[in-house]
Amino acid sequence: MQVVEGQLFLGGISSAELAERFGTPLFVMEKEVVRERASRLRAAFDHDRVRLFYAGKANPNLRIWQLIGAQGFGIDCCSAGEVYLALRAGFAPGRISFTGTGLAEEEMRYLASTGVLVNVDAISQVERFGRVAPGSRIGIRINPNIGTGSHLSCTTGGSHSKLGIPIDYALDARDAAVRAGATIHALHVHTGSGGLDAGVMLGTARTVFELAERFAETLDCIDLGGGLGIPHEPDERPFELERYARGVLELLEGWNDSHARPLEVFVEPGQYLTCEAGWMLTRVVIVKPTPEGRTFAILDSNFNHYLGAALYKSYHEFHATNRMGAERSRRYDLVGNLCNTGDTFASDRPMPELAEGDLLGMVNAGAYGLSRSSNYNSRPIPPEVLVSEGKATLIRRRQTYEDLLSCQM
Ligand SMILES: Cc1ncc(COP(=O)(O)O)c(C=O)c1O
Numbered sequence: 001m002q003v004v005e006g007q008l009f010l011g012g013i014s015s016a017e018l019a020e021r022f023g024t025p026l027f028v029m030e031k032e033v034v035r036e037r038a039s040r041l042r043a044a045f046d047h048d049r050v051r052l053f054y055a056g057k058a059n060p061n062l063r064i065w066q067l068i069g070a071q072g073f074g075i076d077c078c079s080a081g082e083v084y085l086a087l088r089a090g091f092a093p094g095r096i097s098f099t100g101t102g103l104a105e106e107e108m109r110y111l112a113s114t115g116v117l118v119n120v121d122a123i124s125q126v127e128r129f130g131r132v133a134p135g136s137r138i139g140i141r142i143n144p145n146i147g148t149g150s151h152l153s154c155t156t157g158g159s160h161s162k163l164g165i166p167i168d169y170a171l172d173a174r175d176a177a178v179r180a181g182a183t184i185h186a187l188h189v190h191t192g193s194g195g196l197d198a199g200v201m202l203g204t205a206r207t208v209f210e211l212a213e214r215f216a217e218t219l220d221c222i223d224l225g226g227g228l229g230i231p232h233e234p235d236e237r238p239f240e241l242e243r244y245a246r247g248v249l250e251l252l253e254g255w256n257d258s259h260a261r262p263l264e265v266f267v268e269p270g271q272y273l274t275c276e277a278g279w280m281l282t283r284v285v286i287v288k289p290t291p292e293g294r295t296f297a298i299l300d301s302n303f304n305h306y307l308g309a310a311l312y313k314s315y316h317e318f319h320a321t322n323r324m325g326a327e328r329s330r331r332y333d334l335v336g337n338l339c340n341t342g343d344t345f346a347s348d349r350p351m352p353e354l355a356e357g358d359l360l361g362m363v364n365a366g367a368y369g370l371s372r373s374s375n376y377n378s379r380p381i382p383p384e385v386l387v388s389e390g391k392a393t394l395i396r397r398r399q400t401y402e403d404l405l406s407c408q409m
Contacts, residue, residue, distance in 0.1 A: 001030065001279070008321040008361050011387025015281055015321040018392060019359050022383055025282045025301040029064060029366055029395070031388035033277035038071035041269065044245035049252060049264045053097050055226045056082050058270030058367035059278070061384060062089040063395040068273060069095070076226070076268035080107040083116055097223065097266060099141055099188055101163055108132040119188040119223065121164050123176045130180020139186025139223060140165055140173050144207045148195030148227065151312040157191030157204065164189070170211055183218050186266075187211060190225025193271060194314075196236060198244040201227065209251045216259060223266035224248065230275050232315045232364060239272070271367040278366020280306060280382075281321070284358045285337060295332050297354050302336025302343050304379055306365060307372045309345045310336075317363045318346060326352040334360075338377050370396070378404055 001010055008015040010028045018028060041052055053076040054068045060082065065075055066089055074095035075086040086096045093115035101121045103111075105128060111118050112133035119139035120129055129138055143164030146157045156163045165173050170187075177184045191204045201224075208222055229239050248265060256262045282301040289295045308314035318334055320326065328350035336343035345362065354360075373381045380399035385392045 003324040006322065006324050006326070008319060008324050010279055010361075011392065012390035013387055013392055015279075015361055016359060018385065018387070019281050019283070021392070022385055022394065023398065024359070025280060025299075025305055025382040027305075027365060027370055027382055027384040027396075028279045028281060028392075029059075029061075029274070029384060029386045030277045030279075031067065031386055034064070034067055034274055034366075035071060037273045037277070038068060038073065040241065041267075041272065042072060044241050045249070045265075045267060047249055047252065047265075049256065049262065050249070051264060051266050053095075053266060053268040054273055055268050055270030056086060057371055059274045059369075060085060060371050061395055063386060063393075064274065065089045065091070067386075073273075076270075077116070080110045083111060083114055086116075087114065097268065099139075099190070099223070099225075099268075103129075105132055112136060117186070117221075119186060123165060123169060123173050126173050126176045126182060126184075127180045130177065130182035134181055137183045137185040138177070139188050139221065140170070140177075140184055141188040141190070142167050142170055142208065142211065144189055144191060144204050144211075146191055146200065146204045146207060148192045148197060148200040148204075151194070151314070154194050154312065155192040157189070167207070167211065171214060174215060184215055185218055186221040186223055187215060187219065188223040188225065188266075190227055190268075193227050194229040194232075195227050196229040196231065196239050198240040198247070201244055202247040205248055205251055209255060212255070212263070216261060219261065219263060221264045221266060222252075223268065226267070226269040226272070228269045228272040230271060230364065232317075234317075241272075273367075275364050275367035278364065278369065280362040280365040280369065282360050282362065284354050284356055284360065287332075287354055287356055294348075295330065297332040297334050297351075298337055299334060299345070299360065300337060301345075301362075301382070302338040302377075302379065303340075304336075304338065304374050304376050305382055306345070306362070306369045308368055310342050316345065316365070318349065318351065319361045319363070320352045320354065321359045321361045323352045328352055330354070338379070375399075375404060380404065 121141040384396035
């Protein structure tokens with residue numbers, strides 16, 4: 001982003017022009033930011049036995065996946081539908097890794113037919129996958145009982161979480177694989193999203209490398225998941241990427257120096273790659289003061305477009321796009337236009353004085369925004385544009401009222 005005479009520019013285009021051309025609400029992805037994050041990750045994990053994947057669930061737009069694919073990343077998928085999209089985006093099966101939960105046999109058959117790398121997350125799923133795809137090589141997702149994340153809902157390691165095979169049962173999963181005629185070639189962990197403590201994530205990595213000793217005869221890969229957080233609140237410190245990567249590479253090299261069977265490490269960040277590249281442009285529709293002293297600014301967006309703020313109070317900075325850096329002299333509840341009181345982006349947030357029609361920009365909208373969008377209240381889903389060097393490309397069109405009918409019989 002750039003600020004020119006108090007105006008917000010994205011990819012070299014003024015936000016006012018983008019809003020005028022594509023309407024609001026609008027998701028804007030800055031290509032250079034995605035590229036910069038990709039090269040930062042590549043530099044940190046620069047090793048011939050490390051492979052990087054983008055967690056496609058963060059932003060399942062094929063153009064975004066292709067942009068990241070061109071930077072050397074594969075795609076990490078969590079459903080058969082995502083695998084279908086990744087294949088359609090042109091990723092070869094060997095560049096697609098799958099880790100999901102609750103797989104029905106039909107989904108397993110589809111995954112097995114594609115040849116993608118599959119991690120399952122329950123002992124019964126090991127047995128079932130072995131029956132569905134005899135002789136298969138699979139990975140197992142382990143819950144290492146260590147969790148990290150920006151919120152309990154985003155923390156996937158620990159006894160409260162349904163995800164992964166509890167580490168105490170890991171050897172039972174190995175026995176189940178033998179019974180089912182499958183081979184466990186990968187151990188996977190993802191202990192949560194949005195964590196900013198590289199030390200905790202390294203602790204998890206160490207735990208998995210220790211567990212790997214028990215699988216050393218068949219293991220080719222340790223998949224460390226994603227979860228590399230980015231700062232949202234003003235006083236948060238960035239995730240120490242280089243420290244984390246250095247620790248992971250030490251573990252990998254230590255293993256490969258001391259074992260006959262070398263390992264690869266997979267890392268599959270989502271948020272880290274695209275969150276900060278995305279902005280949501282939205283207009284103030286109503287400014288509504290109350291006798292108790294609150295002022296609601298009702299926007300033309302809502303939790304259909306960005307659920308995180310309502311679901312687990314994720315913090316997002318908002319800017320008045322034509323008064324960047326202006327004094328924040330008033331307080332507003334920035335809320336959505338759904339018939340639901342919980343449809344709130346920010347409460348009691350200092351902002352410059354707002355008027356109806358003002359254009360606001362919400363930061364960190366490039367991950368888990370549109371990917372969680374819905375048509376609640378029969379409101380169409382906004383478009384997405386990719387911006388770079390003064391050029392804007394529509395990569396997802398705005399839904400129409402006709403689209404609301406598309407699955408109705
Ligand atoms: C298995 C797995 N890998 C990677 C990710 C990506 O997480 P993040 O966007 O926090 O990097 C997730 C997120 O839910 C996940 O479940």
